[in-house]
Amino acid sequence: MVDIKKELNDKQYLAAAKLKGPLLIIAGAGSGKTRMITYRIAHMLDNGIHQSNILALTFTNKAAREMEERVKSLTSKKLTNLTVSTFHAFGVQILKESITNIGYSENFSIYDQTDKMSAIKESARELNISPDVLDIYEVANLFSSIKTKRDIWNDNNISFQPLYNEYQEYLVNHNAVDFDDLIVLPVKLFVENPDILKGYQLKYQYIMVDEFQDTSLTQYNLISQLAMKNRNICVVGDDDQSIYSWRGANYQNIIKFETDFPELNEIKLEQNYRSTENILAAANSLISNNTNRKEKELWTGIGQGKSIEIFYPENESNEADFISEMIKSFHQSEKLKYHDFGVLIRTNNLSAIIENSFLAENIPYKVSGGQSFFQRKEIKDIIAYLRILNNPDDDINFLRILNMPRRGLGKATLLKIREIALEKECSLHAAATELRWNGDSPLSDKIQSSLQEFIDMIQDYREMLEDEDINKTKMIRDLIETINYWGYLVIEHQKNEKLAKWKYKNIGIFIELFEKWEKNPDNKDKDLGTYLNRITLLTRDDDEDGDNGQVNLMTIHASKGLEFEYVFLAGVENNIIPHARSIEENPDNIEEERRLFYVAITRAKQKLFMTSCKTRKIRFEIVDTGPSPFLEEIPKELISFHTPVANVKDEEALDYFEQMKSKFN
DNA sequence: GGGTTGCTTATTTTT
DNA sequence: TAAGCAACCC
Ligand SMILES: Nc1ncnc2c1ncn2[C@@H]1O[C@H](COP(=O)(O)OP(=O)(O)OP(=O)(O)O)[C@@H](O)[C@H]1O
Numbered sequence: 001m002v003d004i005k006k007e008l009n010d011k012q013y014l015a016a017a018k019l020k021g022p023l024l025i026i027a028g029a030g031s032g033k034t035r036m037i038t039y040r041i042a043h044m045l046d047n048g049i050h051q052s053n054i055l056a057l058t059f060t061n062k063a064a065r066e067m068e069e070r071v072k073s074l075t076s077k078k079l080t081n082l083t084v085s086t087f088h089a090f091g092v093q094i095l096k097e098s099i100t101n102i103g104y105s106e107n108f109s110i111y112d113q114t115d116k117m118s119a120i121k122e123s124a125r126e127l128n129i130s131p132d133v134l135d136i137y138e139v140a141n142l143f144s145s146i147k148t149k150r151d152i153w154n155d156n157n158i159s160f161q162p163l164y165n166e167y168q169e170y171l172v173n174h175n176a177v178d179f180d181d182l183i184v185l186p187v188k189l190f191v192e193n194p195d196i197l198k199g200y201q202l203k204y205q206y207i208m209v210d211e212f213q214d215t216s217l218t219q220y221n222l223i224s225q226l227a228m229k230n231r232n233i234c235v236v237g238d239d240d241q242s243i244y245s246w247r248g249a250n251y252q253n254i255i256k257f258e259t260d261f262p263e264l265n266e267i268k269l270e271q272n273y274r275s276t277e278n279i280l281a282a283a284n285s286l287i288s289n290n291t292n293r294k295e296k297e298l299w300t301g302i303g304q305g306k307s308i309e310i311f312y313p314e315n316e317s318n319e320a321d322f323i324s325e326m327i328k329s330f331h332q333s334e335k336l337k338y339h340d341f342g343v344l345i346r347t348n349n350l351s352a353i354i355e356n357s358f359l360a361e362n363i364p365y366k367v368s369g370g371q372s373f374f375q376r377k378e379i380k381d382i383i384a385y386l387r388i389l390n391n392p393d394d395d396i397n398f399l400r401i402l403n404m405p406r407r408g409l410g411k412a413t414l415l416k417i418r419e420i421a422l423e424k425e426c427s428l429h430a431a432a433t434e435l436r437w438n439g440d441s442p443l444s445d446k447i448q449s450s451l452q453e454f455i456d457m458i459q460d461y462r463e464m465l466e467d468e469d470i471n472k473t474k475m476i477r478d479l480i481e482t483i484n485y486w487g488y489l490v491i492e493h494q495k496n497e498k499l500a501k502w503k504y505k506n507i508g509i510f511i512e513l514f515e516k517w518e519k520n521p522d523n524k525d526k527d528l529g530t531y532l533n534r535i536t537l538l539t540r541d542d543d544e545d546g547d548n549g550q551v552n553l554m555t556i557h558a559s560k561g562l563e564f565e566y567v568f569l570a571g572v573e574n575n576i577i578p579h580a581r582s583i584e585e586n587p588d589n590i591e592e593e594r595r596l597f598y599v600a601i602t603r604a605k606q607k608l609f610m611t612s613c614k615t616r617k618i619r620f621e622i623v624d625t626g627p628s629p630f631l632e633e634i635p636k637e638l639i640s641f642h643t644p645v646a647n648v649k650d651e652e653a654l655d656y657f658e659q660m661k662s663k664f665n
Numbered sequence: 666g667g668g669t670t671g672c673t674t675a676t677t678t679t680t
Numbered sequence: 681t682a683a684g685c686a687a688c689c690c
Contacts, residue, residue: 060680088680113679137676179680205675247679347677369679377683403667444666499682537680557678579677596678619675 002042002074009412014038015267022261023234028298030274033236037208042074051082055204059211063561065154087219092533108316109387109394110536116178118396123166125171142183147180148218148248174395183218184203186273201229210254212237216248239294240287243596270297276305289633290591308639309606315615320357323568342564343553344600346577368541369558379504379510390529393427405488410452473515528539556600567604572612573625597630
C-alpha cells in the first residue's frame with residue numbers, strides 16, 4: 001500500500017483520495033499536480049480498481065512513460081494493462097481496435113506533417129491546381145483548423161474547400177489518417193456508434209488528464225464523451241502554462257469542463273515544492289502582466305535562494321561557451337550531476353551551436369524535442385518501404401520509394417502508372433502491378449523489367465511479412481541490403497562520405513530499436529503497422545530512457561512538466577522570446593510568449609541563469625539584438641545583472657573579476 | 666526519358 | 681549548410 005497521506009499535502013491528499021465524480025485542479029507551476037495524479041493512480045490500484053479501468057492522458061510521450069514508471073515503482077506491480085498515454089497515442093489505440101467501423105482498414109498509415117503536405121500537393125495535382133500557387137504550409141494549417149473545428153469556411157478560405165474535400169478523399173482512398181484524424185476519427189466513431197462508445201465507457205471508468213490547459217477542443221470532446229457516463233474524471237492544469245494554442249490548445253476548456261460537469265469539486269494547490277522564493281517571485285511578477293487569468297496563490301517553503309543572474313555574451317558562440325564553462329565549473333564545485341542542468345531555448349535552431357560547445361568541452365548531453373530520429377530522411381526512406389509492405393495503397397510512401405534508390409522509374413513511368421490509377425480508380429501500387437502484367441506495355445524493355453523487379457520485390461517482402469515464422473528484424477536487414485541503400489547513400493553524398501556513413505549508422509540504430517521492440521516480451525502486439533504508427537508519434541528523445549548524467553538541452557515547449565536544479569535560459573532576446581514571427585502573426589500572442597517565459601523560469605529549482613547576446617548570426621548576417629522585454633517585468637532586486645562578458649575564448653587569461661573591474665574603471 | 670548540375674530557400678513552437 | 685527543386689544535359 002502506498003501511504004498517500006504521508007507523501008502528499010492535505011490538499012493533494014484530498015484530490016488523490018476522492019476517486020469518484022468530476023474533479024478540477026487548477027494550480028500553479030510546481031504545486032505537485034503531476035505528483036498528485038501519479039499517487040492517485042497508485043491509490044486507485046490499492047483500492048481494488050482494476051488497472052484496465054484507468055486511463056491517464058498526458059501531453060508528451062515522455063511524460064506518459066515517466067508517470068507509468070513511477071506508478072509501477074510505487075505499487076511494485078507490472079501493470080501491463082494500465083493505460084497511460086498521450087491523446088494521440090490513445091487515439092491510435094482506439095483506431096487500431098475499431099477503425100473498420102468508419103470505413104478504413106486496420107493497416108492504416110499515419111501521415112505526419114511532411115506526408116500531409118505531400119498529400120495536399122497530390123490532391124492539388126488531381127484537381128489540376130498548380131502547387132506553386134499554393135502556400136502548402138498555410139493550406140495544411142487551414143485544413144487542420146477546419147478539421148478540428150477551430151475555423152469554419154468563410155469568404156476568405158472557401159476557395160480551398162474543393163481541395164480540402166479532395167484531400168480528405170485522398171486520405172480515405174489510401175487508407176491514411178493525419179494527426180488530426182487521430183482525435184477526430186475516434187470522436188466520429190463514438191458519435192456514429194453509441195454501442196462502441198458504451199464499450200469504451202465501460203472500460204475506462206476512471207479518467208485523468210494532466211496538462212489540461214493544453215488540450216484542444218476535439219481532445220476535450222473525446223474525453224468528455226468517454227467520461228459522460230461514469231463521470232469519474234479528474235483534470236489538472238494551469239492556465240498560465242498554456243503554450244500550445246497554435247496547435248489548437250484552448251484553456252477555455254476549463255470553463256467548458258465546469259459547465260459540462262457542474263457537480264465538480266475544485267481543489268486548489270498552493271504550495272510550490274520546486275523553486276526558491278526568488279524564482280517564484282520572478283515568475284509570479286512576470287505572469288501578472290497577463291490578462292484573463294484565473295487567480296492563483298503560490299508560495300514556497302524552500303527559502304529565498306540565490307538571485308537570478310543575467311549575462312550578456314557578445315554573440316551566440318560566446319553564449320554557448322559560457323554556458324559550457326558554467327556547467328563544467330558547477331559540476332565540479334557544487335556536487336551537481338550533469339542531469340541536474342537544463343538548458344532551455346525558444347527555437348530548435350539555437351541548439352546546434354550549444355551542442356557543438358558541449359561536444360568540444362566533453363560535456364555529456366541529450367537533446368529532446370525537435371525533429372524526431374524517425375523523421376530523418378534516411379529513416380523515413382526505410383519506413384516508407386515498410387509502410388508499403390504494410391499498406392500498399394499508401395500512395396505517398398509509394399511515390400517516395402518508386403525511384404529511390406534510382407531504378408530508372410522516373411517521371412515518364414510515373415505518368416503511365418498515374419494514367420492507369422486514374423482509369424481504374426486504384427492506388428499507384430495496384431496500377432504499377434497492373435502495368436507490370438501488361439503484355440503490350442508502353443514502356444521500354446529495360447524499364448519494364450525494372451518495374452517488374454520492383455513490384456516482385458514488394459510482393460516477396462509482403463509475403464514474408466505475413467509469415468509469422470519469419471523474424472522481422474532480419475527481414476528489414478535483408479530489405480535494406482536488397483535495395484542497396486548503402487549504395488544509394490554513397491551516390492547521394494559523393495562529396496561527403498562521412499555523412500553517408502553517419503546516415504547508414506542511423507539505419508543500423510533504427511534496426512536495433514526495432515529489434516528491441518520485436519524481442520520485448522511485454523509487447524503483445526507485434527504487428528509492423530503498430531510499430532510504424534507508434535514511432536510516427538515520437539519526438540526526439542522519446543524513445544530513450546533515464547537521465548543518466550547528461551545535461552538536458554531542449555526547447556521551452558519540450559520542458560513542460562520537467563524540473564532541473566540549475567536552469568540556463570539562452571537567447572533571452574527580443575524577437576526570440578517573444579518570437580518575432582509569433583508577434584507578427586498576431587500581436588496578442590505576446591501573452592502566450594509570456595506564458596512560455598513563465599514556463600521556462602518555473603523549471604528551475606535552485607538557480608536560474610539567463611543569457612542575452614549582444615549580437616547574433618541570423619542566417620548569414622550578424623545582427624544587433626536587444627534583451628527580451630520580459631526582463632523588465634521581473635523585479636530588479638531579484639536579479640544580478642552582469643555587465644556584458646567579453647569574448648571568453650580570446651581573453652581566457654583574464655580573470656572574470658578582473659574583467660569586471662576594468663569595466664568599472 | 667532519365668539523371669545531373671546548379672540554384673534557391675529555409676517558416677516558431679510539435680502530436 | 682543542406683536539402684529540395686527546376687532547368688539542362690546525356
Ligand atoms: N507533497 C509534496 N511533498 C514533497 N514534494 C512534493 C510534494 N508535491 C510535489 N512535490 C515535488 O514538487 C515538484 C513539482 O511537482 P510536480 O511536477 O508534480 O508539479 P506540477 O504542478 O505538475 O508542476 P508543473 O505545473 O510545472 O507541471 C516535484 O519534484 C515533486 O516531487
